[in-house]
Amino acid sequence: ETTLTQSPAFMSATPGDKVNISCKASQDIDDDMNWYQQKPGEAAIFIIQEATTLVPGIPPRFSGSGYGTDFTLTINNIESEDAAYYFCLQHDNFPPTFGQGTKVEIK
Amino acid sequence: QITLKESGPTLVKPTQTLTLTCTFSGFSLSTSGVGVGWIRQPPGKALEWLALIYWDDDKRYSPSLKSRLTITKDTSKNQVVLTMTNMDPVDTATYYCARLLLDSPDYWGQGTLVTVSS
Numbered sequence: 001e002t003t004l005t006q007s008p009a010f011m012s013a014t015p016g017d018k019v020n021i022s023c024k025a026s027q028d029i030d031d032d033m034n035w036y037q038q039k040p041g042e043a044a045i046f047i048i049q050e051a052t053t054l055v056p057g058i059p060p061r062f063s064g065s066g067y068g069t070d071f072t073l074t075i076n077n078i079e080s081e082d083a084a085y086y087f088c089l090q091h092d093n094f095p096p097t098f099g100q101g102t103k104v105e106i107k
Numbered sequence: 108q109i110t111l112k113e114s115g116p117t118l119v120k121p122t123q124t125l126t127l128t129c130t131f132s133g134f135s136l137s138t139s140g141v142g143v144g145w146i147r148q149p150p151g152k153a154l155e156w157l158a159l160i161y162w163d164d165d166k167r168y169s170p171s172l173k174s175r176l177t178i179t180k181d182t183s184k185n186q187v188v189l190t191m192t193n194m195d196p197v198d199t200a201t202y203y204c205a206r207l208l209l210d211s212p213d214y215w216g217q218g219t220l221v222t223v224s225s
Contacts, residue, residue: 001170034211043111044203044215055213087154091210095169096144098154 002027002090006099014107019075023088023099028068032092035064035073038085048073080106109133111143111204111216118222119194125221129187129204136162136182142207143187145178147200148218155200159207160187196223 003026013019023033035048046055048064051071061076075082083106088099115127129143136143144159158168158178168176177190187204201218 032211036215041217043217044205046213046215049211049213089154089212091212094167095156096210096212097156098146100153 001095002029002093002097004088004090004097004099006088006102008102009100010103010105012105012107013078015078015080017078019078019082019104021073021086021088021102021104023066023071023073025069025071025090029090029092031067032090033064033066033071034089034091035062036087036089037082038087039083044087075104078104078106082106109206109214111206111214113202113204113216113219115202115219115221117220118224120225121195121223123194125189125191125194125198127189127191127202127204127219127221129189129216131185131187131204131206134206136160136180136185136187138162140209142210143180144205144207144212145187145189146203146205147198148203149197149200152200154203157191157202158189161207194223199223 005024007022031051033051036044038044047058052064063074065072087101111131142161145157148154158176160166160178175192180187201220203218204216205212206214
């Protein structure tokens, strides 16, 4: 089973900031990494697939990078509506596993 | 528009069996490459994958929970059912279902909170 170590657990940002969230895998997972955004009481939204591909309909201020074991979700020019819980998921091997999540607060 | 919605009891007693239903729309579970999975998140903890079922009725279970889980589908009703036996307070969590396309979860339900308490 692949362990994903996500950091930070919490971050506070100001509108316009650039935010980076890291997810490190315990073994090589190629590019089988997804990123999701979730707000309280709502369904999670798929934002990045296969490590770097922006899901259609997601604003281009979101981007993903990485391959193998180290991955990053970047939010450029963060907006107040981006306040949410973000988590990574690997689907290279079963069972899919998750990072511990990052709560992003906007000041 | 693809939607998924979880339903089931909000409170179960220890040792009871939990039955959750995922009712979906906007896609068919008879389409090649499609699956539906169940995931849970205990309060303050990380998400955990439980089980998934594919269009061809292939089923996969979390190794740590395999003995307690059963997943089934009813394609005509657009539903996937998860049963978990011998519930314990540590199983208190929000339970989610999600659609998978070629092993990648894309659409999620809002989740349902299940509390295990006597």
